[in-house]
Amino acid sequence: MSVDLSPTVLAERHRGTLDQALEAARTRAFWSPHPEHPKAYPEAEAGHAAFQALLGHRFPLDQPGTDGWTGSERSPYGIDLGVEYPHADPDALLPAMRAAMPRWREAGPLTRALVCVEILARINARTHEFAHAVMHTTGQAFTMAFQAGGPHAQDRGLEAVAYAFAEQTRTPPEAEWTKPQGKREPLELRKTFTPVPRGIGLVVGCNTFPTWNGYPGLFASLATGNAVLVKPHPRAVLPLALTVAAAREVLAEAGFPPDLVCLAVERPGEGLAKVLALRPEVRLIDYTGSTAFGDWLEQNARQAQVFTEKAGVNTVVIDSTDDYRGMLANLAFSLSLYSGQMCTTPQNLLIPREGIGTDQGKRAFTEVVADLAAAVEGLLGEDARAAALLGALVNPDVKARLEAAAELGEVALASRAVTNPEFPEAVVRTPALIALDSAAPDAGSAFLSECFGPVSFAVAVDSTEAALELLRHTVREKGAMTVSGYTTSPEVERRLEEVCFEECAQLSLNLTGGVFVNQTAAFSDFHGSGGNPAANAALCDAAFVASRFRTVEVRRPA
């Protein structure tokens, strides 16, 4: 077999990037090899054309065990994608994937890492094409689909590759061991240490962030020597199909069996994730989605290491601020971005009933709520701008939840329909803000479960003290991907930190500018903590990669 991508070529291209990624993860300073501005990528038109050329066709993947074709994606912007994907017989596909693994194991951690970086580089070069695919499966607005689905997702993938490489190379490949024995000859052994894979890694993709949430697990498993089977959400197949195709292309060029990365698309109602998750060959599972299925995986897929990101309830504690306008603007943006369809969007804003201190004087609960509603209205007043921020509702469930939310309390800000001039069929809605009093009967039943989508609750509480206790209770019982706080009091700040340390939640304080609690940056920010019910893993830390491989030692007399 001719190998276009030799280890030497790969090292010349990517060793520097890998080293920079390792250094960034160590310092946590800002770094990315993937520019986030669309203009940094010249192939805008070609990328759009490439996306268009996919529509209405079969998506070829030369995988073993293909026993039919399936696919029924419809864009939240109103386009039937009409793409069909190969449907695989697991009894044929999984053995082929396992058979591909020994060569990948033998390649060693560095070559595996460099091949992964090349895959990401190929994907990066096609970011415009991926952006359209993400946009038309998730309902994200184009700019967000471009950034979060492109460079930011690629960053998270590269971060996982770097962590995987670091973890596999902490133990040297070989060592001499000489134990003194007093006057006798020393004992001498020659030892080798080989990272070996677990088996097949299953990535169960989500509807809203197929690449951003899919890449960490995919690349962590692949870089640690495992084969990876990608089972996309049936409504968001295309971005992951493109990813699998890119991976297979690079693997083949580097002289490895492409079946190390395969796609498993389900027929309607097939329940394929459950079937695959229980296969003995599957030893790693990465899942993002509902708590019900995440819990099912953790309970039932006992042959596998299971990494889950599930539902949570994100809280903002508002005690006081020295930049009232900045706070309102920041929160308005956070609530609006992608119609609140982010696992990191704040849901509950806890505000003392008596009000908060601000640089504009004391503001009562009702005033804060009204001012925040006005800030959201101001931000989204113009339809074109609103659509570019909101994107589209990803599916009818979100719309139904939004419509039901008005019954849950006093509507402080009603959701309104926005028309997207380019895609009039898109369901675009501004966020609703529901005011509640925590002391009201059954108030908790409204805001103490995840209401995924453009619905937030402004909750009047007795005091900042009560807000902290409610925060603690929420994180402990419901989990949280993010916690946010506004305060000018060092004591309140300290106590917010204490609650987050004890309940294990990631905290953002006094964000009033261009950084939003919804967003985390690879190589610097952890996404989730892995220590509360919202997720059992964090993106990305050593625990996310260290158990994806094992080290086999062979020792011989020297």
Place this chain on the structure above:
Amino acid sequence: MSVDLSPTVLAERHRGTLDQALEAARTRAFWSPHPEHPKAYPEAEAGHAAFQALLGHRFPLDQPGTDGWTGSERSPYGIDLGVEYPHADPDALLPAMRAAMPRWREAGPLTRALVCVEILARINARTHEFAHAVMHTTGQAFTMAFQAGGPHAQDRGLEAVAYAFAEQTRTPPEAEWTKPQGKREPLELRKTFTPVPRGIGLVVGCNTFPTWNGYPGLFASLATGNAVLVKPHPRAVLPLALTVAAAREVLAEAGFPPDLVCLAVERPGEGLAKVLALRPEVRLIDYTGSTAFGDWLEQNARQAQVFTEKAGVNTVVIDSTDDYRGMLANLAFSLSLYSGQMCTTPQNLLIPREGIGTDQGKRAFTEVVADLAAAVEGLLGEDARAAALLGALVNPDVKARLEAAAELGEVALASRAVTNPEFPEAVVRTPALIALDSAAPDAGSAFLSECFGPVSFAVAVDSTEAALELLRHTVREKGAMTVSGYTTSPEVERRLEEVCFEECAQLSLNLTGGVFVNQTAAFSDFHGSGGNPAANAALCDAAFVASRFRTVEVRRPA
């Protein structure tokens, strides 16, 4: 509170040791700060006296929630220890332990590591006392109790501390993050990263190696900020009670609540491990013991990270050797050490029916078996020497299994009773070697499950090829802590390695001298792989520590 052990004092004493441990784990070269020869410890008589002084008394531990006293240890050497330990009410003890955690978290990774090293140093200084306690709970002979229960266990504890420290300090405590924004002002954040504990770590001790198997989990959990509750095996309480007392003493002197480390001794038949394992406060469990209870923990203690070492079937593949005498001597020692009561003792010796090539010519299966039997007899021919190697049977179950083994095949070497002149009540038995043919009906039912104790099976197989397949099957289905191989063929060596890579087992090749497959050295050898059914964790790697804490990030505008 006056603090005798300030961070400065601790750093002066132990920072060098910690750094050396980190370096040894990185290079895998031989290193230990704990000499293994009893003569290196001057306090032999004082240690014996200290042990004697414990007998027949209550063991005081000033723990909260003590609601009675319990204890009924009887030495396998025939002494009733007569020690009673506090029995704890979990409803009082666990909240007290949780209340102790914030100060420990605030101390940070370095201080925690140094306190742990101080605990190990205190234990090391009392190694003679611990050796008697280990001997009279496990039945190990004194020298082994001294070495494995003392310096080697302390090494494994220190190794866990080093890994825990390294993992917690990979992310810096704080970072500045500046993201360029083209012509606009950059986004700037100040970030802190704080390792936070999971909760309470439960260590469920075993009968045979209470310290060696207990210390890794105990120190890994403690060094990562958790409180640790030690639930010893009811027949091997004293070594862990001494450990808990030492830890509490050091914690108090360093200004921390001693309730960070507590002891939970069960009343007869209480089933305390099951109760504690399901408590919501318990978030980490380390267990060594039967597969049945290990599986139960993995299935049921879903609120916790569970690290288990369970039963396995260790195989030796004998293909050929260029040092036949050395091989026989090495195997004879491995089978005899502590009466085969090690999780690492070889059980099945797979030998081609037609025989093996050796430096003394071809040897038929029956000859190899007879020569090995003779080697064991030679090694154990003299009672005093035999007793010093065999120790005593740890409990009546082992004796019953040994007696039943004669029915399982042809007795190639019968077990014989040995008298220990110092402790005539000790049940001392030489190992039995049972010959079987793998082709015989039901042969597998005899040797394909763990027969813990001084019983090994010499199994005739069709060929080395068949031995490799049987090895693969055994590891995959039954698990293995160790695999051993003897061959002069590079091809067989390669294929042995391949099986161990694919089935994830630790391999020792051609051991003919003073290194035995049963023994692993901390900082260099991995104990178990964590990738086959014998254990879900390896001692010690990053995966053993990385999920025992989480990292909480707090970010603020800079």
